[in-house]
Amino acid sequence: MAGNSAKIEAGGGTHDYAVLDGSVGPQVIDIRKLYADTGMFTYDPGFTSTASCDSGLTYIDGDQGILLHRGYPIDQLAEQSSFMEVAYLLLNGELPDKATLDSFVTTISRHTMVHEQLTTFYRGFRRDAHPMAIMCGVVGALSAFYHDSTDINDPLQRKIASHRLIAKMPTLAAMAYKYSVGQPFVYPRNDLSYTANFLRMTFSVPAEEYIPDPVIVDAMDKIFILHADHEQNASTSTVRLAGSSGANPFACIAAGIACLWGPAHGGANEAALNMLREIGTVDKIPEYIARAKNKDDPFRLMGFGHRVYKNYDPRATVMQKTAKDVLEKLGVKDPIFDVAKELEQIALNDPYFIEKKLYPNVDFYSGVILSAIGFPTDMFTVLFALARTVGWVAQWNEMISDPAQKIGRPRQLYTGPTQRDYVPVDKR
Numbered sequence: 001m002a003g004n005s006a007k008i009e010a011g012g013g014t015h016d017y018a019v020l021d022g023s024v025g026p027q028v029i030d031i032r033k034l035y036a037d038t039g040m041f042t043y044d045p046g047f048t049s050t051a052s053c054d055s056g057l058t059y060i061d062g063d064q065g066i067l068l069h070r071g072y073p074i075d076q077l078a079e080q081s082s083f084m085e086v087a088y089l090l091l092n093g094e095l096p097d098k099a100t101l102d103s104f105v106t107t108i109s110r111h112t113m114v115h116e117q118l119t120t121f122y123r124g125f126r127r128d129a130h131p132m133a134i135m136c137g138v139v140g141a142l143s144a145f146y147h148d149s150t151d152i153n154d155p156l157q158r159k160i161a162s163h164r165l166i167a168k169m170p171t172l173a174a175m176a177y178k179y180s181v182g183q184p185f186v187y188p189r190n191d192l193s194y195t196a197n198f199l200r201m202t203f204s205v206p207a208e209e210y211i212p213d214p215v216i217v218d219a220m221d222k223i224f225i226l227h228a229d230h231e232q233n234a235s236t237s238t239v240r241l242a243g244s245s246g247a248n249p250f251a252c253i254a255a256g257i258a259c260l261w262g263p264a265h266g267g268a269n270e271a272a273l274n275m276l277r278e279i280g281t282v283d284k285i286p287e288y289i290a291r292a293k294n295k296d297d298p299f300r301l302m303g304f305g306h307r308v309y310k311n312y313d314p315r316a317t318v319m320q321k322t323a324k325d326v327l328e329k330l331g332v333k334d335p336i337f338d339v340a341k342e343l344e345q346i347a348l349n350d351p352y353f354i355e356k357k358l359y360p361n362v363d364f365y366s367g368v369i370l371s372a373i374g375f376p377t378d379m380f381t382v383l384f385a386l387a388r389t390v391g392w393v394a395q396w397n398e399m400i401s402d403p404a405q406k407i408g409r410p411r412q413l414y415t416g417p418t419q420r421d422y423v424p425v426d427k428r
Contacts, residue, residue: 004018004019005017005018005019006018006019006029008031008034010034010038010040011037011038011039011040013037013038015034015037015038017029017030017031017033017034022054024059024061025059025061035411041411041413043413047237047410051232052232052237052240052408053232053240053399053402053405054402055231055232055398056070056398057069057070057229057231057391057394057395057398058070058090058229058230058231058391059071059231060230060231060308060309062306062308062309062311063310063311065309065312065314066314067230067314067315069086069089069090069228070089070090070093070094072089072095073314074226074314074315074318075314075317075318077089077225078222078225078226078315078318079318081095081225082193082221082225083194083195083221083224083225083228083387083390084101084104084105084108084193084194085101086225086228086390087104087108087166087228087390088100088101088104090228090229090390090391090394091162091390091394091397105193105194107163107167108163108166108167108194109167109188109190109197110167110190111163111164111166111167111168112167112168112170112171112188112190112197113168113187113188114145114168114171114172114175115145115146117145118138118141118172118175119175119185121137121138121141122134122138122176122179122185123179125137125179127179127180127182128180129180130378131176131177131180131378131379131381131382132261132378132381132385134176134179134180135173135176135257135382135385136254136257136258136261137254138172138176139165139169139250139253139257140250140251140254142164142165142168142250143248143251146161146164146250148160149161149164149249150248150249150250152243152248152249152400158249158397158400161248161249161250162249162393162394162396162397165249165250165253165389165393166389166390166393169385169386169389170188170194170198170201171188171201173198173202173379173382173383173385173386174186174198174201174202176379177382178201178202180378183205184205184206185201186200186201186202186204186205187201188201192212193217193221195212195217195220195221195224196217198386199212199216199217199220200212202375213329215326215329216326216329216373218322218325219322219325219326219369219373220373222318222322223319223322223366223369223383223387224383224386224387225387226315226318226319226362226366226387227362227383227384227387227388228387228388228390228391229388229390229391229394229395230308230388230391231308233265234259234260234262234264234265235256235257235259235260235265235266235388235392236256236388236391236392236395238255238256238258238259239252239253239255239256239392239395239396240395240399240408241255241408242255242256243396243399244405244406244407244408245407245408246407249393249396252392252396253389253392253393253396256385256388256389257385260381260384260385260388266380266381266384266385266388267380267381268302268303268361268363269303269362269363269364269366269367269370269380269381270367270377270380270381271302271303271363272302272303272363272364272367273336273367273368273371273377273380274377275301275302275303276336276339276340276343276367276368279339279343280335280336280339281335281338281339282335282338282339285339285342285343285346288301289346289350293352301343301347301358302363302364303360303361303363303364303365303367304347304353304358304359304361304364305356305357305358305359305361306361309359309361311357311359312359313359313360313362315361315362316359316361316365319362319364319365319366319369320344322365322369323340323365323368323369323372326369326372326373327368327372330372332372334372336368336371337368337372340364340368344360344364347359347360348360366380367380370383
């Protein structure tokens, strides 16, 4: 690399490629003309060394444990802001003043109801269907109910679709839960906050009104903020790839939900809680710690370390305090939470964990909090999808507005048979 360009020797020649600077973070080599120049592609399974776009939404420095939304540190947003304010920030680039925020909240509140015909759509699913299976189908079906906001070339329709998705996701998620437990759907109320409204729709029943506790509302709001966006992860990249074909926004978000459902992505907090349940009691922790350190044992501690963060997950710092507040407020007595607290202390002080930087991550704490509030584990990924919809929508809007955007078309290293002639079936 020389100056602001990189030299690549390939295809019988030497070629110069521009080195691009972002506002912060690593430089990137612009190889868009590499194939035309050399007849070669790059090989990058998982795209871990490839920038698929430029974005002004979220920045992560995994080595330093930094997560910024539009430049604002995640801990400041989680501690001082609200999910609706963060949603506005991601969508529009700047924090709103009070009048603008009030107007935005009112707009979202006015879109929380869903078409009544959707209630019959839910009844087409088995009662024991996984809530994420329901969400994949129902969110994709929104395009059949809201034809007036599917033209991606109309900025106003894109804005309406964005507001509808953010507003209706809590209603759809609560309906998925209610359907799974055989309870009637609860309609939204415009006088409640975004998060309090969701909790009420989830836990209220006609026989007993659910009054959202401020501590629980604050904890859920923080969980939503901490999961709102996380750069070009698998589900966000899926939304962008689907959107690059010109697909309508409801279909794109449904694609993101499908990707998020994978246990390696959105199911991590469920896996962490299942691990705590497997350990069961504090006295069994040493046995499982020994297993985790044994290279020949397939057991792995879930909820520790992170693919991106090689330092402490900045979201986990907020979740750690929130978990303590929720457990104290609810007065929950459960050996699972005792296991979590003891395991946390070991991970923070054991040289093995410190050396390998296996710190508790956001999934470790969020699973504990959601369980204490009363959510079953199969709802955890649905809550992740609810929060991440804001990021998906913001990323989708950014992509559609990018003049350099083109349909996604990854290449491959072909390793199959070379050309051969077809042999009729009776001669094989």
